Amino acid sequence: MNFLHRTRGVVAALAVTLSLAMPLALALSSAAEARVGGGGSSGSRGSRSFMAPKATPTAPNAAQPLNRTMSQPGSPGMAAPAAGAAAKGGFFNRPGMGMLGGLAAGFLGAGLLGMLFGGGFLSGLGGFASILGLILQVVLVVVVARLAWSWWQRRNNPQPAPAYANTNANNNAGPTVGPGPEPAPAYRTGFGFGSGGGSASNLPPLEIKPEDYEAFEQLLGDIQSAWTNEDTEKLNQLTTPEMASYFAKDLAENKAANDINKVSDVKLLQGDLAEAWREGETDYATVAMRFSLVDKTLERGTDRLVAGSETPIEVTEVWTFARRPGAHWELSAIQQTN
16 A cells, blocks of 8 residues: 555656646747747748648758748738737747647646645646546547647648759640750859749749849848847838738747847858749749758846857748739748758
């Protein structure tokens, strides 16, 4: 009996530790990814917002679905700005926490309620005697959640196009005879942008020119600089209203936490085009980019290092840019790669 009692005590202590450690680990992970976009996937890609961008040599793995977006399934065009449309904040509802954050919040909340009502930390989870049953239930929930997530990814991530495929020409061409036309040359800038995407099959092809790639590379640096300087006015000029609203919310959360994120030494290492298409009067271009940067989070006022370091890190993200007639390219979405 004493052995059983001690075993129950060990299991109870382990459950308490996991309940407290899980949200702490998630919070530290979020702090370490405080750069532009917060290490999450945000924005809109017009009618393709709920479609995975094509794979490219720079980003061969599928891009993550947008977890912050104002687009609705089946709605064309760029999302219009709306007050309060950004995702709600809160410790257990930060970008990227999703189902795992909800489970952690549920377990921790149940335990705290048990303490408040005098039953002990674990009473809110079904009673002290049922702790082993609780563990089995948690394992079952995790297994089911993983299976559901895998099914969702397979359903929403189509097979990637062949690397360096010249889909700009082929997506809009009818049946061909013989070997077909020669592929278009890859456009490159100083850091290695190469074309590889296409356009919608029922519209004229959208040609992405060398000056467009230069604009994308310039936007990468300018947006990081405006973010570091907390210059929301500049961010409004460089991004769509939707992305500007997300950035403003993220910067406000940093201020509330007395933190400031500093990004420097941004260098594009490799980039190529995943897709380019038109929707009405709006041009879209989705580009995979691998770049290096120094990402640090400092305590506001003291410059004490909270997260990150002076050591450059490499990041691969998929950025979508949008352009209306007579206007310049703007950042419309950022997606992380798996």
